Amino acid sequence: MTSGRIIADAFDQLRLYTSQREASEHIALLLLISTIGKLQNDYMSLGLKFERLDEFLDLYSTNTIDREQILIKTIEDLQYRNPHIFIGLTSIVNNSIPARVSRDTWKMLQALPLPTLEHGLISTGPLIEDLLRRGAVSDREGKTLVTPEPILRLMVGLTYPQEGQSIHDPTCGAGSCLIAAARYVASNGGDPTNLRLSGQDINPRALALCGLNLAAHGLINVDLRQGDTLAEPKFVDAQELEQFDLILTTPPLGLKQPTPPFRSFGRWHPSMLSKSRADVAFLLHAAAATKQGGKVALLAPLSLLFRTGVEADARESLLRAERVEAVISLPPGALPYSNVSTALVVLRAQEMQKPVWMFNAQSVLLNWREEDRAAVIDNVNSILEDCKNAVIGHLSRPVSFDELDSNNFNLDPNVFVKGNKLQVDPESIFAELKMLEESFVKADEFWKSSFEKMIHFID
Incomplete structure (x- = not known):
């Protein structure tokens, strides 16, 4: 069996x-x-x-x-x-x-x-x-504890986890991002047990499942702590935010709760925080908790990337610091438990005079179904290859600071890369119609002949 x-x-x-x-x-x-x-x-x-x-x-x-x-x-x-x-x-x-x-x-x-x-x-x-994912399918709360495999593959493929790194998830759920990093290291010949993995989550059940999940993979060199990452970050050293080589995280999307005047720990100026949404606070927390030379891959609601007001100010701050490396807009259904449009944001922790790489993947198949797995893996690898080689095409291109400035620091890839459009070929459409017409004529002749034979048989 x-x-x-x-x-x-x-x-x-x-x-x-x-x-x-x-x-x-x-x-x-x-x-x-x-x-x-x-x-x-x-x-x-x-x-x-x-x-x-x-x-x-x-x-x-x-x-x-x-x-x-x-x-x-x-x-x-x-x-x-x-x-x-x-x-x-x-x-x-x-x-x-x-x-x-x-x-x-x-x-x-x-x-x-x-x-x-x-x-x-x-x-x-x-x-x-697989067991935890199966359980999450029927549980509204549990669905947010696991991240779909295609998104995890994109996150690690864009940030290149390395043996010996400190890797952190400030909203760790059941540990999907941390395990994906370990698996990436192992698949590239590194020792996944030689990683310093850590995570924080406000949900005690999530942390219990996270520890269980990590231990089942043999990942014991882990530090998990319970608490609200925004209000009370637990990874603090001498009142300063602890920093990591790599942050991989999928925070709660569109969390509509007022953001109180949290202690900054160097994460933000109070004027940058939204009074109704926590999305921008998670982004700024991840940016501040990254070491020099490190990276961040964060799943965000697409609306965070084009909303005006304080969120535009936060985007401008990150862009002026040359922290934003790439943004990939994801297709509808990339998250099976949510209808929220999403994007992956990749941040770097050092200033580099490079444009932001924009990739519009909204027309790409990334839904993880059993019958589609091979095609989805091919699509993920294709996106990663295009990003790695800076392929300029109908799905991706670099966008300069000046162009972003002229668009109110909008980071929505769909504004800059239009993606696939339906290509209409009049000649092929005419040929298809001609074939359909011929089929209808043949069918009509067949039924007329059959009807005449039936009448003749009755007579």
């Missing part, structure tokens, strides 16, 4: 007792503990600390009465000894699932192939990612 079939059967079993999201999370939690148990030496060498795991492994398959307590004690031990990565993990324990059913699920998971280390990452990771 394949891994996918085993996971699907376990999922279907739990769905009889709980929601789709909770079933996915419970299986992911059991799968993480199973993976740590099977790769104890590897996890210890990575720096993970645990004590009660062997007790859990001995008792959980047979004990039904104390099933919940055994699980909670095991998780509490992991949290206590590894607080940098496991935060609120006990909140994922699902008390509505009968002990017998949870035990049976555990036994089903033991039939999975033994986890292995592949390019420095543990093979169980993608299974847990």
Whole structure:
């Protein structure tokens, strides 16, 4: 039986007792503990600390009465000894699932192939990612915790994560961006465990899933902290904002909550903040938290790039500092859980007298469906190749500061690059119409002949 079939059967079993999201999370939690148990030496060498795991492994398959307590004690031990990565993990324990059913699920998971280390990452990771994505499909809140794969590929492909870098996500959700960076490093021959990964999120459940997700991939050198990134950034050193080599983030889109007078930490002048939207504050936070020579890839609502007022002032400030490297407008449906038009903004942390690279990808297929995956990967690679080689065409071109200035510092690529348009070829249309006409004539002759034969037969 394949891994996918085993996971699907376990999922279907739990769905009889709980929601789709909770079933996915419970299986992911059991799968993480199973993976740590099977790769104890590897996890210890990575720096993970645990004590009660062997007790859990001995008792959980047979004990039904104390099933919940055994699980909670095991998780509490992991949290206590590894607080940098496991935060609120006990909140994922699902008390509505009968002990017998949870035990049976555990036994089903033991039939999975033994986890292995592949390019420095543990093979169980993608299974847990898929579980979390499956759970997010039915959960309004959960949908924002995972970032679609095409967007992640674009983000890392535009910023080139490197072994040894500090990589941060100030709105980390379930850790999609951090894992994408590690996977990029591994695929390019680097050691993903030699990354300093960190993240902050206001949602405790998000952080619990983030730690679970990262650990399942074998990423233990992580620092996760809970809190509101805008109001109370947790990564602060001597009252100054800590800076990172790379920031990858997909903040809440169009967050319509008034922005109070937050402490600046060098992130902004109060006059730059919108009184109704937090989008510009996330952008300015990411810009300020980047080291000299570093980069930012941030998913933003497209409207942030053309709204007037304080947001135009913030864009002007970043452009005058020569911080904006590229902007890619994404197609409708790039985010399956939102109708908001979006764009990727790439910032650099040093002044470079270069124009802003604009790419209009609104006509490019980037929706991640099973039947479209190969085409989507080709499209992502094509966008990255064009950006890397500065290909000027109908989808992309450089835009100078003077041109941006004359457009009120509008950063919407659709203003500067019109993208694909429907090409009308009159001759081909005429040929198609001629063929249709001939088909209709033949069909008409056929039915007339058939009708005459039927009349003749009746007579």
